[in-house]
């Protein structure tokens with residue numbers, strides 16, 4: 001079938017050339033060649049650079065610990081040093097050449113051997129310079145890549161461990177913003193940028209110093225341009241690139257999971273930190289050093305033509321005027337302007353110095369920004385979680401979990417960070433081990449907050465929470481969460497496949513496809529998922545975008561999908577349905593009984609049925625009742641269903657506990673609980 005106008009048909013191999021670049025499939029148009037579209041004070045800056053030195057030293061140590069980096073970094077530095085010396089050597093030969101010219105004018109003879117020697121030496125310098133640039137272009141991509149990957153994994157780990165309140169504070173930080181842009185931006189490699197920046201400035205000084213020395217030497221013997229600037233033709237062709245590498249796409253998904261605030265609560269409550277780190281590491285290992293954004297590969301590729309014959313010819317031509325001039329002097333010394341030699345020398349030296357703006361505040365401030373990036377990066381390591389970890393294991397006896405966990409709130413008040421008013425005020429109650437407690441109240445009354453405090457997503461602003469009669473803060477947080485099964489109402493859709501979105505409901509079973517399918521069936525999602533093009537491997541939100549260049553005007557589709565620069569577009573109707581399905585299935589995934597289930601002594605549910613239809617809600621409650629056994633169960637709901645009638649304790653909250661007791665007690669009391677219950681039950685009676 002012929003592609004419609006506006007389609008980028010990458011399969012049309014007569015028009016598009018396909019190249020495999022790492023994990024990317026690059027499609028470039030064969031003939032279409034269009035013309036390129038034109039497109040504080042210094043001392044303070046130096047003080048900041050000096051302050052960054054300890055971080056730089058640390059960074060260097062870390063970089064040297066990366067496999068292959070010691071060798072690559074040394075090679076990079078050697079190349080840089082040589083590249084800084086060559087301009088001085090070249091300048092020296094220029095001076096010698098000029099001296100020869102002067103002596104030719106004076107003596108009317110020329111030492112041809114010496115002339116050729118100087119000319120060749122000068123030419124060698126130019127070619128050597130080009131070789132060095134080429135070597136640098138070969139060393140830089142792997143070096144910057146290894147460094148980036150090392151620090152990316154490190155930042156992933158550091159970010160995954162943060163709790164909710166700390167993450168809330170941290171997410172506005174510079175380091176976090178850099179990391180959020182992360183995998184898809186060249187600027188992310190704070191460390192690599194800093195290495196480049198520091199090397200550049202050091203080499204600039206070396207280059208200047210040597211050129212100054214040569215200039216002084218030459219000028220000592222001599223008593224003053226048009227610059228031949230090279231224009232590099234850049235071709236601008238139609239191209240597009242995409243990757244289907246599953247691990248690379250997962251890396252992006254997992255990263256989205258740890259960097260975005262709306263996933264944090266589930267990440268923390270589900271103890272998913274370590275799990276996602278392992279997953280990320282595994283995915284990263286699978287992709288290896290091919291885990292590189294296309295924009296970077298593109299840059300690396302552009303260096304390939306550095307050593308072209310055309311270039312060497314061009315450089316030779318660059319020198320020709322001096323050689324021709326020298327011979328002309330020999331033939332007609334009388335007509336040669338005496339000041340021309342000095343003029344050329346000045347042209348050379350001025351050129352070198354004018355390129356070197358080492359004192360420019362712009363250059364310095366960009367280095368300062370790069371170095372402060374390093375500081376931010378390393379300071380991230382010292383961020384302490386606001387929810388301070390306890391030291392004691394929980395529980396002392398694993399068997400005790402079978403009979404549940406007791407919870408007591410003593411005068412607990414809580415205010416969310418950045419909020420003026422309390423979500424909970426002076427709340428006190430006790431749920432005995434093995435009891436079923438239902439927390440009811442209107443929207444925004446503080447029900448979910450009670451669950452968040454029990455699972456230590458946050459710590460109370462005032463008051464104490466006791467677990468099995470002991471202060472909750474004494475226990476290790478990970479143990480505590482492992483002893484609880486928590487299900488929050490405000491689910492987030494992870495930027496991962498449907499399989500993983502469901503599987504993460506219970507990481508221990510995430511690799512069990514049968515369990516995932518069972519959860520999908522219970523959540524009513526199985527048929528929907530099976531009909532998706534990639535089934536359980538479908539991504540509703542994919543964070544890896546396709547790349548493309550100048551597409552033909554009016555292009556609407558690319559790789560069979562709407563051409564859009566951003567992967568994170570608005571969700572379609574189908575996506576929204578998918579999100580609902582995967583949420584309800586994840587709910588069931590959590591409720592799947594397994595060997596690991598006995599490790600939970602308390603089940604916390606925050607409106608677990610909010611995203612379910614009535615049948616699925618009924619199935620869920622049936623399943624949860626079976627699952628419960630003698631464990632403590634706490635439900636938060638604003639629906640006063642039959643659940644409240646089975647409860648050992650009902651808490652009617654509105655900032656504080658307004659009423660507490662069993663259903664019968666509260667009905668007899670005739671308070672607010674009874675009023676709302678009657679209101680909700682009325683249509684059914």
Ligand SMILES: Nc1ncnc2c1ncn2[C@@H]1O[C@H](COP(=O)(O)OP(=O)(O)OP(=O)(O)O)[C@@H](O)[C@H]1O
Nearest residue numbers: 416419423441442443444445446447448449450638
């Ligand atoms: N992360 C947060 N940051 C700031 N304020 C919050 C946060 N979460 C909840 N709140 C506020 O705290 C109060 C109690 O919220 P909470 O979610 O506990 O109520 P709820 O009874 O569970 O309500 P709903 O049934 O609507 O979930 C509300 O005023 C809410 O706006």
